[in-house]
Amino acid sequence: MTETRFEFQDFVRVFALNIVLFAVFSYAFQAIPGATDLVNSLHPAVSFIFTYLIQFVVLFFPLWIFVIEKYSANLSDFGLVKVSWKKVILTIILSYISYLLIAYLITFFFFSQNVDLPGYQQQDSYIPLFGTDTLGFTVAVLVIVFIAPIIEEFFFRGFVYRVFTKTWPIWFGSIMTAILFSLIHFQFDSFLPILLLGIFLNYTYQRTGSIWTSIGFHALNNAIAFGLDVYIYFHPELLKDLELITGLLYNIHMPW
Numbered sequence: 001m002t003e004t005r006f007e008f009q010d011f012v013r014v015f016a017l018n019i020v021l022f023a024v025f026s027y028a029f030q031a032i033p034g035a036t037d038l039v040n041s042l043h044p045a046v047s048f049i050f051t052y053l054i055q056f057v058v059l060f061f062p063l064w065i066f067v068i069e070k071y072s073a074n075l076s077d078f079g080l081v082k083v084s085w086k087k088v089i090l091t092i093i094l095s096y097i098s099y100l101l102i103a104y105l106i107t108f109f110f111f112s113q114n115v116d117l118p119g120y121q122q123q124d125s126y127i128p129l130f131g132t133d134t135l136g137f138t139v140a141v142l143v144i145v146f147i148a149p150i151i152e153e154f155f156f157r158g159f160v161y162r163v164f165t166k167t168w169p170i171w172f173g174s175i176m177t178a179i180l181f182s183l184i185h186f187q188f189d190s191f192l193p194i195l196l197l198g199i200f201l202n203y204t205y206q207r208t209g210s211i212w213t214s215i216g217f218h219a220l221n222n223a224i225a226f227g228l229d230v231y232i233y234f235h236p237e238l239l240k241d242l243e244l245i246t247g248l249l250y251n252i253h254m255p256w
Helices: 008-031 035-041 044-071 085-112 134-167 170-183 188-208 211-234 243-249
Strands: none
Touching: 008 035, 008 044, 008 134, 035 044, 044 134, 085 188, 085 211, 134 170, 134 188, 134 211, 170 188, 188 211
């Protein structure tokens, strides 16, 4: 994996503007009369797309100004490089098995001790965010399984992780990236499982030098978690029997 051209001060500028834009949009929604009611009156999937587009602007507009334009950056600068698909698939499979094993051991240990570890219990379903009709499920699959993994990996592994591991030792840069990745979701009750996921996403990228691997890992995780979400949503009677498994897999990870 080649060293990135991006510097830590580039990250500081990007992240600072991320925060400013987030505050501006949040204030605007509260200050503009009827804005929130208008968005909430739309079909859940349409409402989600609207807010997701705003999140995309908040995340990538600063990146475009301070990094992409500054360096005339291309996709390879963000880790989108060719790599053997056999290596990608093998890394994803082995890493995901390891991820599930570690997550299971953590879940089982605290479950057996009757300790409620934040983030490893039953989570709220994502189905109501999109709706239960054809449009809702179509948008949910597209966003959760395909779009979110690409966007998040491009930003966090392709930009943040590369800058952090250039600035600090790999182990520390990986931990800091995973912490930021978890915090930025604003799902503080799920901080630990998202942190663990972030560490494994960092590893898959580091292992192959291509974010195609972390995208694949991320998409696989989201697909499994969403599939479980759908099944449990329509079969709530199984919640008790699947409590340990749902605590392990139920976290679906999307920006904010």
